[in-house]
Amino acid sequence: MTSAFDASTLSSQSESGSSSVVRLSEVTKRFGATIALDQVSLSIRRGEVLGLIGRSGAGKSTLIRCLNGLERPDSGDIEIEGRSIIGLGERELQPLRRRIGIVFQHFNLMSAKTAADNVALPLEIAGQPRAVRNARVAELLELIGLADKADAYPAQLSGGQKQRVGIARALAARPALLLSDEATSALDPETTDAILELLRDINRKLDLTILLVTHEISVVRAIADRVAVLDGGNIVEQGPARRIFASPCAATTRSLLRAYRPTLPDDLAARLVAGWGERTLLKVVVIGARARAPLLAELALATGLRVSLVHGGVDRVRGEEVGVLFLEADGRDRAQFSAALDFLRLHADEVEVLGHVAGDA
Ligand SMILES: Nc1ncnc2c1ncn2[C@@H]1O[C@H](COP(=O)(O)OP(=O)(O)OP(=O)(O)O)[C@@H](O)[C@H]1O
Ligand SMILES: [Mg+2]
Structure with missing residues (x-):
């Protein structure tokens, strides 16, 4: 027999527990008089690619910084894999932070380290033994198609290759979430396509959850399963990518997607x-x-x-x-x-x- 109590437990689990890797509930963040995030509620489901778009100043970076603990919200709750990070100290935050791998716009590789050593860095910090590190690095370089560049230094790599190394490094510690902050913005269109193909491949092969923050609508159109639109610190619209592109509701979404959807001449x-x-x-x-x-x-x-x-x-x-x-x-x-x-x-x-x-x- 199922009691009312069981039913409510089940429903709260399916909303916040196993199905969501990250969950923000009514997160507000102010900088003085500026409200950068205004009661933002957003869930990122396991295995999905969520595209987060918005104009400059909409609050995208603030949302990311709240996610990895660099900023603390004024109110609201943030859960990573079902655990609230609100109120955690630096030490308690560390292991949760490692559950998020970040890929940056400007790669942020260490120039004095080889590709292999850059990828190994998070494993070294986590105190993994050398044999484990080496095996994992070889596996990752294989995955990103750069097995032959293990000993190359960043200066010897193209932008696209550097970003592949950045992606491998972000994946090294087997994160639950890959956060891509304008990862393709510094790349030419062809290289962008190749990197998007790689991200999509990783998403499929590893069933990895990806949060893609970008101002490039074409990137979202290529690989996002769902899209969320931030405007003035508010999520003004979210839904399946095809629905958002077919019939955007919010004025901001219409405006952002203008070049990507036919409108009446x-x-x-x-x-x-x-x-x-x-x-x-x-x-x-x-x-x-x-x-x-x-x-x-x-x-x-x-x-x-x-x-x-x-x-x-x-x-x-x-x-x-x-x-x-x-x-x-x-x-x-x-x-x-x-x-x-x-x-x-x-x-x-x-x-x-x-x-x-x-x-x-
Ligand atoms: N450290 C800070 N101090 C004061 N104001 C800030 C700070 N960080 C962000 N803001 C303000 O919060 C708002 C949101 O900024 P945020 O950087 O999150 O926007 P964004 O969507 O990432 O923009 P962009 O696309 O230009 O990167 C802006 O009005 C910004 O000026
Ligand atoms: Mg930003």
Whole structure:
């Protein structure tokens, strides 16, 4: 028999315990009159890649610094693998801090140490014996594809190779969470892609949880499972990446993603009048399998209404199709148009009648 007590214990466990690697509850951090974090609640689930985006000054770095104990929140709670870090002293914080591996924008490698010795550093600090260190370093260099660069010094490595070493070092102590703070911002686009591929590979192979803090939306689009948006110290939106890219809700998210989602061209928007008309504009969102289906052909077959694609297209978010289509249809036959709307509502993820286009074509 299950008592009410058991049920509540179970539900609190599934929210804070095994499923979340990190959990922030109503975390507030002020610097004088500035509220850098304002009652932020956020969970990072085991095995996911969470992309944290926001404008400059939104509070991203403050959130990271609170996570690794460099800043102390004024109020709220932070749990790492179910253990609260609030109120812990430096000594008690150390082992929890080791559960978080950090990859930095500027690599932060020690120039007088070889790639292998840089990777070994966290293990040395943790007091691991040499044989254990050597085995782990060899394994990590293999994982990042730099087994042949073990004895190279940072100055002899390219930016991408340095960042690979940075990633291996962050993974050395087998962290529960990999924190990437603008890890690809200093790299060219091709190298960025290669590093993202590596992070994704690590995420899959090791089932490693990754918090990706970045101002590069393309990075988030490539590998984030979920996205959280910070603005003025508040999480204004969070959700599955494909949903955020397909239909962002918050104004900040819309603005940040502007270049990455199709929006109605200005000339059409300027001539848009509410309601149905001769030329009615629709916005349709289709995700995954629905974006691969021959939706418009089937719409014509089912209802006789032929529509034109006037703007938009299908993009990929973490390898999954996200289609945002702007369609123009003849809206004069109201019954036919209603049937078409019903059809689209059944077969698309989102349908919106934007209005009809007035004036000259
Ligand atoms: N040590 C500090 N002392 C005073 N104010 C601070 C301090 N650290 C951060 N702030 C303020 O807190 C707010 C959030 O800063 P934070 O560095 O977290 O932003 P961010 O999102 O990382 O920005 P960026 O993208 O530019 O790195 C800003 O208004 C900033 O000026
Ligand atoms: Mg910052």
